[in-house]
Amino acid sequence: MKPEWSQWAQEAKKQFPEANSSLLPLLHRIQDAEGWLSDETIHDVASLLGLTPQYVESVASFYSLFYRQTVGKNVIHVCVGLSCALAGSDHVMEELEHKLGIREGQTTPDGEYTLLEAECLAACDLAPVVQRNLRFRGRVDATKLDALLTDDGKEVNS
Amino acid sequence: MSQQYYLLRNREVPNIDEMPVYLAHGGYQALRKALNDFKPEELVDMVKKSGLRGRGGAGFPTGMKWGFLPNDGRKRYLVVNSDEAEPGTFKDREIIEHNPHQLIEGIIISSYATKAREAFIYCRGEFLFGSEQLKRAVREAYEQGFLGENILGSGFSLDLEVYRGAGAYICGEESALLESLEGKRGNPRLKPPFPAVAGLYGGPTVINNVETIANVPVIVTKGADWYTSMGTAKSPGLKIFSVSGRVQRPGNYEIPLATPLRTLIEDYAGGMLPGRQLKAVIPGGSSVPLMTPDKLDTPLDYESILQAGSMLGSGGCIVLDDHVCIVGATARLVRFYREESCGKCTPCREGTYWMTDVLDRLEHGLGTPEDLDTLADVADNIGGKCFCPLGDASLGVLVSALKYFREEFEAHVAQHACPMGERLYDTINN
Numbered sequence: 001m002k003p004e005w006s007q008w009a010q011e012a013k014k015q016f017p018e019a020n021s022s023l024l025p026l027l028h029r030i031q032d033a034e035g036w037l038s039d040e041t042i043h044d045v046a047s048l049l050g051l052t053p054q055y056v057e058s059v060a061s062f063y064s065l066f067y068r069q070t071v072g073k074n075v076i077h078v079c080v081g082l083s084c085a086l087a088g089s090d091h092v093m094e095e096l097e098h099k100l101g102i103r104e105g106q107t108t109p110d111g112e113y114t115l116l117e118a119e120c121l122a123a124c125d126l127a128p129v130v131q132r133n134l135r136f137r138g139r140v141d142a143t144k145l146d147a148l149l150t151d152d153g154k155e156v157n158s
Numbered sequence: 159m160s161q162q163y164y165l166l167r168n169r170e171v172p173n174i175d176e177m178p179v180y181l182a183h184g185g186y187q188a189l190r191k192a193l194n195d196f197k198p199e200e201l202v203d204m205v206k207k208s209g210l211r212g213r214g215g216a217g218f219p220t221g222m223k224w225g226f227l228p229n230d231g232r233k234r235y236l237v238v239n240s241d242e243a244e245p246g247t248f249k250d251r252e253i254i255e256h257n258p259h260q261l262i263e264g265i266i267i268s269s270y271a272t273k274a275r276e277a278f279i280y281c282r283g284e285f286l287f288g289s290e291q292l293k294r295a296v297r298e299a300y301e302q303g304f305l306g307e308n309i310l311g312s313g314f315s316l317d318l319e320v321y322r323g324a325g326a327y328i329c330g331e332e333s334a335l336l337e338s339l340e341g342k343r344g345n346p347r348l349k350p351p352f353p354a355v356a357g358l359y360g361g362p363t364v365i366n367n368v369e370t371i372a373n374v375p376v377i378v379t380k381g382a383d384w385y386t387s388m389g390t391a392k393s394p395g396l397k398i399f400s401v402s403g404r405v406q407r408p409g410n411y412e413i414p415l416a417t418p419l420r421t422l423i424e425d426y427a428g429g430m431l432p433g434r435q436l437k438a439v440i441p442g443g444s445s446v447p448l449m450t451p452d453k454l455d456t457p458l459d460y461e462s463i464l465q466a467g468s469m470l471g472s473g474g475c476i477v478l479d480d481h482v483c484i485v486g487a488t489a490r491l492v493r494f495y496r497e498e499s500c501g502k503c504t505p506c507r508e509g510t511y512w513m514t515d516v517l518d519r520l521e522h523g524l525g526t527p528e529d530l531d532t533l534a535d536v537a538d539n540i541g542g543k544c545f546c547p548l549g550d551a552s553l554g555v556l557v558s559a560l561k562y563f564r565e566e567f568e569a570h571v572a573q574h575a576c577p578m579g580e581r582l583y584d585t586i587n588n
Contacts, residue, residue: 015319017276018359020341024324028283062343062500063445077284081245082444082490083402083476104167119327119494120245120444121284124402124476125409134286 001044005030006071009048023049023059027066036067072114077131077146078149081120087127092140094115096130099149115151164400165369165377166252166412167260175291177298180259188306188375192267193312196378201271205374207382209394213249214239214330214367215443215472217393219459224272226354227362235358236274238265238337240292240368241282241323241330245444245494247474249398249410250368254281254288257372258295262318264371266304267378267397269316272364276317280335283324292320319542327498331546332365334500345502346546369398389415393459397470401427403477404434416457421448423477434479438562442471444491445551447558483578484563485570489517495552506549509540513556520567523575530567534560 008029012022026045030038037045037060046053060066067075078084078093093115097103100113107114122130126138130148137148168174170182180186191200206221227234242250253261261279269277281289295316299305305313316580321339323329329338336358346583357363373395377385386394393415399422402408406428413422419441423429430436438448446469449456456466463470478487496510502538513536519525537557540549561565569577 018340021321021339022340024322024338028322028324056328059341059343062281062326063323066324080490081494082487083246083408085490086403086476086478086482086487088266118284119497120243120247122242122248122251122282124246124248124400124474127402127408134284136287 001048002033005044006048009045013049019049023051023056024063027056027060031066035073036070070107070111071110073116074112074117074132074149075134076103077116077121077134078104078117079119079121079123079127079129080117080129081124083120083124084128087139089128092128092130092145095145099145121147161412164380164410165260165366165372165396165438166410167257167376169252169256174257175255175259175295176261177295177302178574180205180257181302183212185259186302186376189263189304190310192270192378193310193314198271198273201267201378204382205271205377206372207359208368208377208385209382209389209392210385211372211393211460212367213369213397213473215445217470218446220366220370220373221364223354223366224268226352227272227364228355230362232312233361234272234274235361235363235366236265236269236272236277236294237331237335237353237358238277238279238371239330239335239365240285240288240369241277241280241327241335242285242368243282243327243330243498244472244474245491246400246440246471246476246586248400248402249473251285251288251337252398252410252570253372255291258291259299260290260372260375261368262295262299262304264374265318266299266316267374268364268366268371270312270314273375274364275315277319278339278358279320280339281320281322281327283322283326283468289322290477291318296320326500327494328500328546328548331432331548334546335365336363342499345500346548348545355489356527365576388539390457390459390461392461397458397473399426399458399473399475401477402476402482404431404479404482405429405477406431413458416462418454418458419456419458419475420454422458422475423454427477430477430479434481436477437482438484440474440476440478440555442469444475444476444494445469445547445554446471447554448562449454452564469554474567483521483576484559484566485517487558489514489521491555492517492552496550499548499552503546503549504542505540505543506552509536509549510552512536513552517556520570521576523570523573525571527568527571528562529571530560 012026014021043053046056130137173179210220211217326344328334329344334344338344351364411426436451453466493514496514501507
């Protein structure tokens with residue numbers, strides 16, 4: 001357990017009338033710092049909030065944005081919803097698989113990139129849409145895919 | 159088309175998301191008016207009179223929902239559903255990202271009207287920028303005295319917290335949202351009791367969609383009579399339609415209800431892509447039945463769309479052209495429900511799995527004539543047999559596709575291949 005986590009747990013608890021509401025915010029904050037949620041982290045969060053590890057695991061495993069396995073420094077989500085599919089998202093996914101040398105669901109060996117599918121990201125006006133670490137890139141084409149992988153990460157929103 | 163915006167107010171003004179700019183454009187004047195000129199009950203009556211209906215998809219009258227709160231002295235909560243994730247819908251994202259203060263102003267007025275002292279915005283986990291925008295705007299509102307103790311000297315106090323989800327479409331269902339907000343898995347609750355009676359932490363709770371709440375400052379400013387001067391008697395007012403798919407100008411369009419579907423697609427969204435013909439429209443998000451081109455003159459109001467065999471839903475309008483394979487498009491949408499089923503009910507969990515399997519088989523030319531009956535049979539075993547609306551939602555497009563485009567399914571079987579080439583897109587964008 002990192003020393004600051006118990007402070008974070010206290011802050012999260014104070015935000016809500018009932019302490020259990022602090023579980024998701026605390027998991028978010030720790031994952032933002034650590035990159036993912038290890039078994040050890042699940043146990044630590046449980047003890048910080050007075051919950052069982054099984055309960056924390058049952059919650060964490062329900063939500064697709066909580067990573068229970070290591071992910072790359074850059075998590076790339078390709079929206080595969082219908083509107084993005086109509087604008088070529090399958091092609092975007094194939095291009096990214098090709099560029100990164102991995103398949104959907106995998107992480108590059110250097111730990112830089114994880115490539116994942118996302119269900120409709122509610123940005124169909126910008127289809128096809130990709131998120132890098134949850135920052136939107138819209139109307140993605142070949143040029144923008146290169147930029148997505150190589151730029152400094154100061155992403156534009158929408 | 160030039161148009162006046164109310165819900166997407168000041169969308170053309172740069173930095174309208176910042177407090178000083180929002181104030182300079184008349185922001186928080188509706189809040190002052192509400193607190194100074196109206197008692198809470200009068201505001202509930204005003205919203206009832208406006209006929210405003212929930213814009214998240216169900217279309218339930220907002221004022222009536224507010225009126226269901228029991229007067230038993232328990233602490234009340236107001237929860238804003240911004241878990242926007244219905245495929246084809248992206249209106250709330252625009253409000254959250256570009257004009258968060260309009261939403262916050264609406265939340266404060268709505269909380270005053272419903273006598274809630276604590277409010278939450280449940281923001282979809284994938285909306286990272288949106289949740290940052292909301293958090294910053296909430297902080298600005300506290301600094302300005304619009305949130306916290308004794309707001310503008312009215313004696314009314316309100317705390318507002320932004321809560322981030324973590325990736326689960328089902329949390330847009332109101333009872334699942336409450337579970338998630340209480341730090342649990344997002345499994346829907348049994349209703350009744352409804353949230354108005356036993357919602358967040360068991361207390362009386364109002365849950366409204368982002369767009370619904372964004373209507374409230376507009377109604378307070380312009381009046382209920384003005385609001386009902388648009389639309390129809392049962393579907394009054396304004397609605398944002400999110401248009402996507404094979405049109406020239408995908409985007410959000412704010413129009414009076416009862417505007418014809420044709421006007422939305424041909425005028426606002428610029429019509430079909432060059433050389434393409436309209437094949438079908440999903441008018442209200444991925445959960446509603448397809449409409450065929452002969453229904454293009456249907457007025458976009460709750461009743462007319464229902465009469466035309468579909469639903470207004472969230473207003474997420476996905477437009478398909480003659481180069482789109484209906485089997486492939488249906489497979490894509492049903493797969494979404496398979497991915498997002500919470501797993502609680504067997505018909506939904508297993509049914510969406512089997513339907514996806516069969517649809518993929520058909521799309522790849524491996525289907526049999528019996529597969530069409532299998533689809534209808536599985537659909538029949540999901541419809542009306544699940545705990546929450548997600549199971550039913552998975553059937554809207556499928557059942558209508560089997561009805562209107564049966565020959566296209568049969569062609570996949572007969573030709574042992576997708577006649578369109580197994581691709582949902584072509585060379586337009588790539």
